């Protein structure tokens with residue numbers, strides 16, 4: 001990765017950590033799931049409002065490291081207005097991007113989420129970045145009230 005691109009990515013992560021988007025309790029959510037990453041101590045509660053298969057609103061509360069906060073902030077911003085299937089697709093892409101299991105992911109397709117691609121080089125931080133998405137996955141499946149990355 002080029003240094004200037006890395007700097008830009010870091011700037012986006014710092015910005016989302018300093019000013020997390022959609023950081024609020026939702027009054028009447030359709031889905032509410034707690035996510036916990038014991039490896040780092042990241043905790044969050046994700047709220048979704050879903051109607052006609054579309055994520056109308058997404059917000060979160062909690063506390064965690066810069067990576068986990070930036071990741072959930074970016075995620076709530078990106079999944080708003082998406083269908084549940086589109087959000088699941090993004091979860092798959094994001095998982096591939098951060099774990100590198102299935103080779104390179106088309107960073108164009110993943111848009112702004114590409115700023116977190118660098119965590120792949122830091123295995124200890126991957127769960128910080130994917131916590132938000134595993135929590136979203138649980139919320140979309142609508143079965144569990146809480147998840148843990150361990």
Ligand code: ZN
Pocket residue numbers: 037040041042064065066067068127128
């Ligand atoms: Zn963390």
